[in-house]
Amino acid sequence: MDALSKKVQEVFDEPACGKNQGKSEKERKKGCTKQLQPGAAAGGCAFDGAKIALQPITDVAHLVHGPIACEGNSWDNRGAKSSGSRLYRTGFTTDINELDVVYGGEKRLYKSVKEIIDKYDPPAIFVYQTCVTALIGDDIEAVCKAASQKFGKPVIPVNAPGFVGSKNLGNKLAGEALLDHVIGTQEPDYLTPYDINIIGEYNLAGELWQVKPLLDEMGVRILSCISGDAKYREVAYSHRAKAAMMVCSKAMINIARKMEERYEIPFFEGSFYGITDMSDSLRQIAKLLVDKGAPDELLARTERIIAREEARFWQRMEPFKDRLKGIKVLLITGGVKSWSVVAALQEVGMEIVGTSVKKSTLEDKQKIKELMGEDAHMIEDMTPREMYKMLKDAQADIMLSGGRSQFVALKAKMPWLDINQERHHAYAGYEGMVKLVEEIDNSLHNPVWEQVRKPAPWDNPFLEVMAAPGSLSPALEAAA
Amino acid sequence: MAKVTTIKKACAVNPLKMSQPIGAALAFMGVANSMPTLHGSQGCTAFGLVLFVRHFKEAIPMQTTAMNEATTIMGGFDNIEQAILNIHKRANPSFIGIASTGLTETKGDDVDGYLALVRKKHPELENLAMVYVSTPDYVGAFQDGWAKAVEKMIRELAESGPLVPNQINVLAGSHLTPGDIEELREIVEAFGFRPIIFPDLSGSLDGHVPDNFSPTTLGGTTVDDIRRLGFSQFTLAVGEHMRAAAQALQEKTGVGFEVLDSVTGLAAGDRLMTLLSQTSGRPVPNKYRRQRSQLVDAMLDAHFHFGGKRVAIGAEPDLLWAIGSLFAGMGSKLSAVMTTTQSPLLEQLPAEEVCIGDLEDLEERAADCDLLITHSHGRQMAERLDIPFLRMGIPMFDRLGAAHQVSVGYRGTRDLLFQVANMFMAQAHEPGPMDWPVQSAEGASCGSCTSAASH
Numbered sequence: 001m002d003a004l005s006k007k008v009q010e011v012f013d014e015p016a017c018g019k020n021q022g023k024s025e026k027e028r029k030k031g032c033t034k035q036l037q038p039g040a041a042a043g044g045c046a047f048d049g050a051k052i053a054l055q056p057i058t059d060v061a062h063l064v065h066g067p068i069a070c071e072g073n074s075w076d077n078r079g080a081k082s083s084g085s086r087l088y089r090t091g092f093t094t095d096i097n098e099l100d101v102v103y104g105g106e107k108r109l110y111k112s113v114k115e116i117i118d119k120y121d122p123p124a125i126f127v128y129q130t131c132v133t134a135l136i137g138d139d140i141e142a143v144c145k146a147a148s149q150k151f152g153k154p155v156i157p158v159n160a161p162g163f164v165g166s167k168n169l170g171n172k173l174a175g176e177a178l179l180d181h182v183i184g185t186q187e188p189d190y191l192t193p194y195d196i197n198i199i200g201e202y203n204l205a206g207e208l209w210q211v212k213p214l215l216d217e218m219g220v221r222i223l224s225c226i227s228g229d230a231k232y233r234e235v236a237y238s239h240r241a242k243a244a245m246m247v248c249s250k251a252m253i254n255i256a257r258k259m260e261e262r263y264e265i266p267f268f269e270g271s272f273y274g275i276t277d278m279s280d281s282l283r284q285i286a287k288l289l290v291d292k293g294a295p296d297e298l299l300a301r302t303e304r305i306i307a308r309e310e311a312r313f314w315q316r317m318e319p320f321k322d323r324l325k326g327i328k329v330l331l332i333t334g335g336v337k338s339w340s341v342v343a344a345l346q347e348v349g350m351e352i353v354g355t356s357v358k359k360s361t362l363e364d365k366q367k368i369k370e371l372m373g374e375d376a377h378m379i380e381d382m383t384p385r386e387m388y389k390m391l392k393d394a395q396a397d398i399m400l401s402g403g404r405s406q407f408v409a410l411k412a413k414m415p416w417l418d419i420n421q422e423r424h425h426a427y428a429g430y431e432g433m434v435k436l437v438e439e440i441d442n443s444l445h446n447p448v449w450e451q452v453r454k455p456a457p458w459d460n461p462f463l464e465v466m467a468a469p470g471s472l473s474p475a476l477e478a479a480a
Numbered sequence: 481m482a483k484v485t486t487i488k489k490a491c492a493v494n495p496l497k498m499s500q501p502i503g504a505a506l507a508f509m510g511v512a513n514s515m516p517t518l519h520g521s522q523g524c525t526a527f528g529l530v531l532f533v534r535h536f537k538e539a540i541p542m543q544t545t546a547m548n549e550a551t552t553i554m555g556g557f558d559n560i561e562q563a564i565l566n567i568h569k570r571a572n573p574s575f576i577g578i579a580s581t582g583l584t585e586t587k588g589d590d591v592d593g594y595l596a597l598v599r600k601k602h603p604e605l606e607n608l609a610m611v612y613v614s615t616p617d618y619v620g621a622f623q624d625g626w627a628k629a630v631e632k633m634i635r636e637l638a639e640s641g642p643l644v645p646n647q648i649n650v651l652a653g654s655h656l657t658p659g660d661i662e663e664l665r666e667i668v669e670a671f672g673f674r675p676i677i678f679p680d681l682s683g684s685l686d687g688h689v690p691d692n693f694s695p696t697t698l699g700g701t702t703v704d705d706i707r708r709l710g711f712s713q714f715t716l717a718v719g720e721h722m723r724a725a726a727q728a729l730q731e732k733t734g735v736g737f738e739v740l741d742s743v744t745g746l747a748a749g750d751r752l753m754t755l756l757s758q759t760s761g762r763p764v765p766n767k768y769r770r771q772r773s774q775l776v777d778a779m780l781d782a783h784f785h786f787g788g789k790r791v792a793i794g795a796e797p798d799l800l801w802a803i804g805s806l807f808a809g810m811g812s813k814l815s816a817v818m819t820t821t822q823s824p825l826l827e828q829l830p831a832e833e834v835c836i837g838d839l840e841d842l843e844e845r846a847a848d849c850d851l852l853i854t855h856s857h858g859r860q861m862a863e864r865l866d867i868p869f870l871r872m873g874i875p876m877f878d879r880l881g882a883a884h885q886v887s888v889g890y891r892g893t894r895d896l897l898f899q900v901a902n903m904f905m906a907q908a909h910e911p912g913p914m915d916w917p918v919q920s921a922e923g924a925s926c927g928s929c930t931s932a933a934s935h
Contacts, residue, residue, distance in 0.1 A: 036522055036546035038559040039566030045523025063491065067582040067617035069499035072492075073527040076857060077534070077877070089860060095492040096618050101586055112491030119493075131521055132582040132618065135552065162523040163548045163583060383570075384539070388693035403530075407539035411689055452689075 003141075004134075004159050011172040016257040036166070042404070045162030047130055048074075049170020053251060054126055054158065054177070055088055056080035056202045056227040057235060061122045063092040065109050065140055066130025070162070071095075079423065081206040083229050087122055096133065105138050113147040113155055123232040124154040126177075134161035154232070156181045171251035178226065178235060179258050186236035188223065193294040195223040196285055197244040197265065200252040201272075203228025207428035211272050214309070214429065218302050220285060226255060239263040243288035245270050245281060266292070272428040274344030275313055279306045309430045316434050317348055320441055325349040327444060330396035332356045332382065332405055333419055341400070341419065342371050348437055353396050354379050384408045398444055413453050415443040482817070482829045487837035494839035494857065496794045497820040498874070500615035501579040502528035503625025503654060505542055506874075508577030510652070510679020511633070512700040515573040517543040517563060519556060519591060520581030524617075534877035536685045541696050543567055545578075552587050560594045561601070568608060571695040574703050575609045577629065582617030609703045611636045621820035622874070623796040626654035627721040630679060631728050633706060640733040641711040648759070649712045649735065650677045651726055653719025655799035655873070658686040659884040663892055664718065664743065667752065670767065671760040676705045676712065687883050710735060714759055718743055719798040720825050741825060742802040743888040744896070745809055746775055752889070771890035778894040779810065782901040787811035789904060792846035794839060794854035795873050797823030803853060803872060804829050806893065816845035818854075851903065868903045 044052075047070060055062055055078060064071040075091030082088065094112050096105045113125055125147075129140045144157040160173035188195075196215075201208055208228045215222060223241045224234035239259065244267035246256040256267040266288050270281035286294075286302040327350045331341060342352050354377040357365055368378060387405060390396055391412040399409040402420030409416035417439055419427065427436040501518050505528055508516035518525045525544035532540040545559040560578070567576055578591060591612045599605060613632040615625040630651065650668060652661050661682035668675045683699025690698050709715075710733030717726035717739045726737035738755060742748040749772065753764045789812040793804055800819050808814055814831035818841055826834045835841055839854065843861045846852060852862045855873040862869035876882035886892035 036548070037562070037566060038546045039517070039543050039563030040570060041522045041544050041546040042526070043522060044526040045521045048523045048526060067499065068492070068495060068497050068621070069501065069524060069527065069582060069617040072495040072498045073502055073531055075495060076860070077530065086860070091492075091494045091857075093492050093495060094490065095495065095497070098616070098619055101582075101618055108490045115489060115491045131552075132586050135583065135586050161549075162521040163552060165548070166522075383695075385693050385695060403533060407533075407537070408693070411539070411693070413689070
């Protein structure tokens, strides 16, 4: 456990984190997770975060060491897509019982690893620690080491039991597991001057595939994506990339920074959401590669692609402009996504009446102010009741948020769109932006709203609906 | 009579089972104006919450005591106290149900003791009903957590009192959907009873649009009605796992009970009708006489399609019993049967073997089956086996209407039979000229024949 608390402390101390830079040393030590409020908390645990970050690696077995709750209640529930192996969608858990709690679960864990290798023969196994097994002192690192040696296969401990903190901390501890045990352990077959890593992109709903064709056209090779649609091998040789793009700063900044330190892979923080951000990201990728020695002509080629795609995008937006002008959007989402989506929606003429900044860094907030003006309505923490009221009072025409608040909007009979990890549509890149606008348009102009908002006949004061006892049918009367 | 086997292996693959605490939490959701709370790390609640949101397509009230490493070791009194005060302040529920988790059970918190202390310290909570149930994650399964929660609520809240004529209790098992409960209510009311249904998901999770926002459950059994369970004439316990709760109520208040192991199928429907008719002294209403006749007709029409079919089922014991018995009664063979936890029903199932295991075990046994019945996690397996897939149980996250699936009573059984028969019919094999090759003929496997067939 000592090693784990050291790891947690190290992760809290992340120097490249925008939020951390504004803190005193003392504040930094306290960590980035706000103390969770019993009875008023929402959100996943560190284990959840670690699983989210690594599960998109498609060809490994993800084995959860703990009681049935941790995997049994949650497996196969995320939208990360694979172009190959389906093994990542198989639920593996030691499902420990009472005896294991008393005598320890290490033997069961070791046997589980063996069973998985015998039956599924994956290139690697990731073993996730959970609260109960941490509490009883199961040493997963020792078991993984022994199993690796015995079976000649990487067995990777992911030490992020739920009770050490939030989902975000779990994301970072997952990153540490990759840095400690995976990255740099294999070599690619060949290298090109155009090899990049994409860090913190999970290929939800297949979003990576909305971007990859453009990178292909630029001549850029995704050496490895951490971790969307990744194979174990690709992550293992990711240290040979020339440059990296970090998509979600909240989740995996430690990977990006440490890879820069260890392997001199420069990185930038970018986003695939929104036109400006998408174009900037392509530009930055090209620039970093050229800085690292790729031929100059990459820059011009990239500009040509950007110009073509942007022109095409605006042309495709024409039919929507009148339909979406002035539409009021309430945007409830985490961190970096806020401002990139804000920018994107404004680009097509919508008005953002509020955006959540709960997970945003100071820099994020600054960007939002730039985009929405000084009096931007930034929501730190909005209760569902407040969201409901805002929608019910029609201060917004549509809400974009994660699944958690979906029913707040729907019960207020207001349009809603899922923009979080369980969403079914892909919204990345130019193609994704068109899709997002189409979806907003579909949702807003669906005739269903008019129907569901009509009062029931008996709630209509101008209509007299049979109410007197004598007017009931004989059958109803008998029942009454 | 089936042989009951617990699969012996170290690693569960593709779990069928879910944990006790979220079973308890769902039972707490059947109480009106309630806030189910898990005493564990916040992830314990988050996973359960996401699961229920995806199943019911509803906002789910569910809270956590947000335990961390330090508070777990020091004991969770402060977290329990804070959680209750926060919930009381923010959501003002009438009821808080607290279920333990693997984390807090490993440490061994005395939560009943904590609650007594919280009550003493905070007289302002006088009108708030609170019940704690012990549900370690590493013991039992979802259905057990539900059963324990219902039993504990009865032990703590039910009171004896003057008999209320025509009031009867329906203790609803976790295998019943809100739609099932609605159907049962209608049936019971048709005999002139005023039923207290407990827990009542049909009020809270039946998917309706309330007039205003509520941070707690939208409906369900009121705390007052739970107290008045002891005033009833009789208790119907639906599902074997409701037996302990019915027994507890009888011990405490003297209300007699009958356990209905199933309310799906003709015989089970007949038993329900007979019982209600005898207890009420009223004849079975014409409506149900007609529905029975329709069910008999449906069975006659559907048996052609059910007969001889091999079925793979993975479900919690009580759902397995109800559905398995129905299929066996229609002439299907239960060739692969998987469940999550022990139950006296298992060995009575009309199958050769019933296993306690996971979906990997079910898949191994289901290779030659014609139909798979399990919750949505069977989707990958159904695809691999390429057989029709009937989703039943929790979670059902990749289809709409989970709450309104009805499989109880004559009418519910009739509709289920039609649904399944249609699945079989859609799968029917179209006969072709190569279907009946002569097995022993010389040169039957000549090259020209195979190439012709593959065109």
